[in-house]
Amino acid sequence: MVAQAFGIDIGGSGIKGAPVNLETGELATERVRIPTPQPSTPKAVAKTVAKLLDEFGDQAKDMPIGITVPCPVINGITPAMANLDKQWIGCAAADVMTSVVGRPITLLNDADAAGLAEVYFGAAKGHKGLVIVTTLGTGIGSALIYGGVLIPNSELGHLEIDGFDAEKRAAASIRTNEDLSWKAYIKRLQRYYETLDFLFSPDMFVVGGGISRDADKFLPFLKLNASIVPAQLRNQAGIVGAAWYAHQAQASSPTRSPQG
Numbered sequence: 001m002v003a004q005a006f007g008i009d010i011g012g013s014g015i016k017g018a019p020v021n022l023e024t025g026e027l028a029t030e031r032v033r034i035p036t037p038q039p040s041t042p043k044a045v046a047k048t049v050a051k052l053l054d055e056f057g058d059q060a061k062d063m064p065i066g067i068t069v070p071c072p073v074i075n076g077i078t079p080a081m082a083n084l085d086k087q088w089i090g091c092a093a094a095d096v097m098t099s100v101v102g103r104p105i106t107l108l109n110d111a112d113a114a115g116l117a118e119v120y121f122g123a124a125k126g127h128k129g130l131v132i133v134t135t136l137g138t139g140i141g142s143a144l145i146y147g148g149v150l151i152p153n154s155e156l157g158h159l160e161i162d163g164f165d166a167e168k169r170a171a172a173s174i175r176t177n178e179d180l181s182w183k184a185y186i187k188r189l190q191r192y193y194e195t196l197d198f199l200f201s202p203d204m205f206v207v208g209g210g211i212s213r214d215a216d217k218f219l220p221f222l223k224l225n226a227s228i229v230p231a232q233l234r235n236q237a238g239i240v241g242a243a244w245y246a247h248q249a250q251a252s253s254p255t256r257s258p259q260g
Helices: 042-054 093-101 110-121 172-177 182-200 210-217 234-252
Strands: 004-010 014-021 032-035 065-069 106-109 130-136 140-146 149-151 204-208 227-230
Touching: 004 042, 004 110, 004 234, 014 042, 014 234, 032 042, 042 093, 065 093, 065 110, 065 234, 093 106, 106 110, 106 234, 110 130, 110 140, 110 149, 110 204, 110 234, 130 182, 172 210, 182 204, 204 210, 210 227, 210 234
Parallel strands: 004 065, 065 106, 130 204, 204 227
Antiparallel strands: 004 014, 014 032, 130 140, 140 149
C-alpha cells in the first residue's frame, strides 16, 4: 500500500489541504481550500483546519498531519507572526491545533515545507549538498536543506544588504509595485543571490513563487557559483512538504505527538 500523509498549508487568505502520495509527491486527491477565518486567531484557524479535514472523512482518518504556518516554529511555539492574528505571537500553536483537531499534528514554517518538497520531489530531488530554496512573492521566504536534512526557520529574506532589508528590494512584489523592468529587477536579484552565494556557498538555489513561471526571463542572467533553477511544485509545495515532514516525524517518534 502506498504511504500517504495529509498536508495543510495555512495562509493569510486561505487554508488548503490534501492527502499526498509519499512515493511520488503528488496530491492523492483534489485539494480543498477554505478561506482563512477573520479574525485569524489560533483557535479559529484550528477550527477551520478541523473543518477541512472533515471534508475528507475517513480517508484522512489515520494519516499523519503536517501543517504549515507563515512564521517560525520553535518546539511547537510560534514566536512571531506577520500575516495572521497577533494572538499567534508566543502561542503554543501545535498544542492548540492538536487540542482542537483531536489528533496529533506536526507544525512547521511554510517556506521550510516548500523547501523539503523541492528536495524530495521537485527541482532538487536527490541532491546531497546544500540547497537553498527561496520563494519570491510578497516577501522572500527561504529554506536551508543539507544532505536532505532541514535546517529550520531561516529568514534569508531579512538579510541586510547594502543597508536594506533584502526582501524590500528583491521580492517579486517590489518589481510589480515599483514597475521595474526585468533588467532593473535582475540587477537586484543578482545582488541578493550573490550575497547568499558568498555567505553560504550552496550547491544549488531553487527559486519558487509565482514569478518562477517566468524563470526564463531572469534566471539565465544571474551569474553565480552555484546552479540556480526554478521550483517545480509551486503552489502545491507547502502541502507536499508538510505531509512529508509529518510522516517522517511520526516514523521517528511513533509514541509521542510531533509538534514541529
